[in-house]
Amino acid sequence: MKLFAYYDTGHEFSEEIIMAAGFTPYKILGDVHVSNDPADRYVHHYICPFSRSCLTEGMARSKDWVGIAFCHGCDTTNNQYDIWKYHVKTDFLYWINTPAKNDLAANTFHEKELRRFITHLENHFSVEITQDKLSHAIQTSNRVKHLMRELAALRSVKDIPNSAYHALTRKCVQMNKEELVELLEDKLKEWKNLPVFPADREPVLLTGSDITYGEVMEILETAGLRAVRDDLSLGERYFAQDISQEGDPVKALVDYHTRIPQPPTKIPFDARLSYLESCLKETPVSGIVYQILKFCEPHGLDLPFMTGELKRLGHTLIVIEREYTPTVDQQLVSRLESFREIIQRSL
Amino acid sequence: MLTVGIDIGSITTKIALMDKTKLIYTDVAFSGYDMARAWQDIFKTMLLKTGTKEMDISCIVSTGYGRGSVGIAHKKITEISCHAAGAAYFYPDVKAVIDIGGQDSKCITLNGSGTVSDFVMNDKCAAGTGRFLDVMARALHVELGDFGAMDHKSKKPVIISSMCTVFAESEVISMIARGESRENIIAGIHESIASRMVSMMNRIGVSKPLVMTGGVSRNKGMRTAIEKKIGLKLLVPNEAQVCGAIGAAILGGA
């Protein structure tokens, strides 16, 4: 099945529309192992390195994709769309203006945007995106979400390395969904038989900038920390909620996006905080790791409010800023180890 | 019960031997390129000079950036916990610790019982670390050990505006070319590091008693600049440079 790529810094994009059009949705995640030189010709170094990596991938791989869609996200994403128009070769580049708010007017607007996107896809690719096809795609998506919820719940009871969980979350947004369901079913059987949660790991909640490559998870692991909950787009944001299978599927997609754990680009901040609070109530953790990618603006903006509130609620947390690099940064490991020592002495 | 703490920093390796709560021996040596060699040498010297047998040591704790290289360590503990424990050994009611190390600087707050409650670290940028002082000493052709005394003679500290060690070095070189006195430049350098330390301290909120550990604490000019900016007196133990190793040895007995 052909790949349709999308650029989405949260979980705004309705993959089900692409599935109903007969393509495999492929989330552009860049490649931290490849130099950003090509993108750096067009974007300054002080702009989020992840977005530059995505542009590098776009310039190199756009011919493998039948089309590319962008969702309104952080300012970096929004500005990237204009750059991609000039520097990424594709026959179909599309902008979906997903709203920042969650009120009635925003939802009406979102629905119009999705219908407009469907019409453009139908016209450009000569396909018909029927209600039935959308409903079937939603059903498949829900199966993925259900399996991921079961798998993710095992993190706090079984010995599942951070990077193993992360690898699955990447597959969720890049793999053919039918094959993905089979893979997740196999993983579930495998993970259920893993040994219990190791005594030498401290369970933590992981939040902040989206983590797009496994090496970041290894930093946590090296420091003796295990993320058992998160609110990341490659993570719980993607599968925390099901899409309703009742009524009009487009309306169901709009409604779905109002219920998922919110990213920092959404207003107000409180929705994000309340999801974190619910995670902390449901799953005992020893602390919170709040990591932000250098130059990630929305999370930088969000940080004082979020950390202030979480501390006020009595949670132990550490804030770390990381570079966009696959190298396991020993200084970050050291800080996280210090954090683990604080947690262990306070227990 | 004998315990040993080995603190391998980017510039120096420190060792402390303790018999329960009694400090028996400390030593400092350059880390050099080979960290394993550094701790082995200092450890052997300690055994020789104190007449201690390795089998009599009940716990060896390593700390610092090179802590992973100490193969014989029973525990590896981060320098944050060790500096806090070392400071609390000398000043049991300590509430905050600052440490300016070779490649990082840190500010630690402690709760009443001597355990760490929070910390901030600058480990990404040489500005505000011992490395910054090294670079400046080289540019000024002054021994680092003379910085304190020269700062004392300063009449009007210069203002160093660059946030980056590399640019600050160029700024200092321009000042030398302009004929600025080395004393004033050194005092300006101390003030610039002190500013960075104080903004770090303000991030977690420090209170007294405030202890300074690490080798840079021997520099009186540096201490005075920090005291002036934060408005609190700094307590500096004689063994400030080996506080991390002492803390490691203490935690080895805990």
Ligand code: SF4
């Ligand atoms: S990492 Fe932050 S700045 Fe970069 S694209 Fe994602 S949300 Fe935007």
